[in-house]
Amino acid sequence: MGLPVLQLSEDLLRLQEAVFTVRPDLIIETDVAGGGSLLYLASLCRVLGAGRVFGIDIYIAPQVRSALTNSFLSPYITLIEGNSTSREVFERVTQLHEHGEKVMVLLDSDHSKAHVQAELEYAPLVTPDSYIIAEDGIMRDLCRVPGGAANWLFDNPAAAVRDSLAVHPEFRHHQPKPIAGFGATPVSYWTEGWLQRTHEF
Numbered sequence: 001m002g003l004p005v006l007q008l009s010e011d012l013l014r015l016q017e018a019v020f021t022v023r024p025d026l027i028i029e030t031d032v033a034g035g036g037s038l039l040y041l042a043s044l045c046r047v048l049g050a051g052r053v054f055g056i057d058i059y060i061a062p063q064v065r066s067a068l069t070n071s072f073l074s075p076y077i078t079l080i081e082g083n084s085t086s087r088e089v090f091e092r093v094t095q096l097h098e099h100g101e102k103v104m105v106l107l108d109s110d111h112s113k114a115h116v117q118a119e120l121e122y123a124p125l126v127t128p129d130s131y132i133i134a135e136d137g138i139m140r141d142l143c144r145v146p147g148g149a150a151n152w153l154f155d156n157p158a159a160a161v162r163d164s165l166a167v168h169p170e171f172r173h174h175q176p177k178p179i180a181g182f183g184a185t186p187v188s189y190w191t192e193g194w195l196q197r198t199h200e201f
Contacts, residue, residue, distance in 0.1 A: 001043075003067055005036035007135075008189045012040065014176050015133075018104070019044045021176075022130045025051055025101035028093060030084040030119055031109040032057035035064040042076035054096065056080045056089060057109070084109050085118035097125060105132040107157070111139060116160035123168055126197045132171070134161050137191035158192040171195040 005012070019027070019041070027041050032055040045051035053076055055068075060081050068077055078096065082089040084107075097103065103126050107119045116134050126132045137158030142148045165171060174196035175186060 001036070001039050001071070001073075003036035003039055003064070004034035005040055006033060007037060008187065010187050011135075011190055014186075014188070015106075016044060018131060018176055019051075020048065022102060022104055023048060023050065024104040024127075024130055026054065026097060026103045027051060027106065028054045028056070028103065028122060028125070029106040029108065030056045032060050032064060032068075032079065033108075035068050037106075037108075038068060038077055039071060039073055042071075042073040045076045046073060052076050052078065054078045054080060054093060056082070056084045056093070058083050085115060085121070090121070093122075094125070102127045102130055104130045106135065107133065108135040111136050111157050113155045113157070113160045113163075116157045117163060120160060120164045120168075123164070123171065123195070123197075126171075126195075128197050128199055130197055131174075132195050132197075133190060134158070134193040134195070135190050137161065137193045138189045140191065161192050161195060165195070168195075170197055170199050172198055 032038060038053055038055045041053045055077060060079055068074060080089060080092055105122045105126055107116055123132050134157040137156055139152040139156040140158050143150055143152035175194040
């Protein structure tokens with residue numbers, strides 16, 4: 001639909017299957033970037049006939065805001081500008097969130113361990129059988145490639161997820177199966193990123 005999506009295609013297909021299975025009433029995504037992933041999620045809500053998407057970013061470019069606002073999918077999208085880890089933004093999200101909604105959360109903004117740990121505070125909003133997904137844990141495996149950084153070996157979303165599991169027993173690692181035809185080994189940027197809520201804390 002004309003806006004970039006900076007994701008691996010198999011991750012998007014796996015996400016599509018998760019959305020179809022969970023059928024969340026609300027999907028919260030941190031990082032709007034070029035806006036394409038919000039449109040993708042909104043299109044899934046439209047196809048399923050239910051759901052909406054919150055897009056949170058510290059800065060939403062005017063051209064991206066305009067494209068999303070003028071899209072035929074705009075009724076499914078709410079934009080929230082601000083730091084995803086700030087108390088103000090979290091309170092805004094909780095105010096707009098309706099009691100009883102099934103919630104899924106995607107974390108894709110600052111990928112430092114500290115920031116992802118702070119964003120994992122959205123975990124209590126996630127409903128049983130749904131997911132909070134910390135994207136781009138693959139950074140750990142790219143620390144020595146051109147353009148990588150040595151600190152990615154330990155400063156990455158996957159490390160934040162491991163620490164979070166130690167204090168959130170109501171979640172478990174649960175990556176959906178690979179899409180049929182893509183082979184037995186998942187190809188993903190979201191290494192160790194899928195956390196499924198199993199029960200209320």
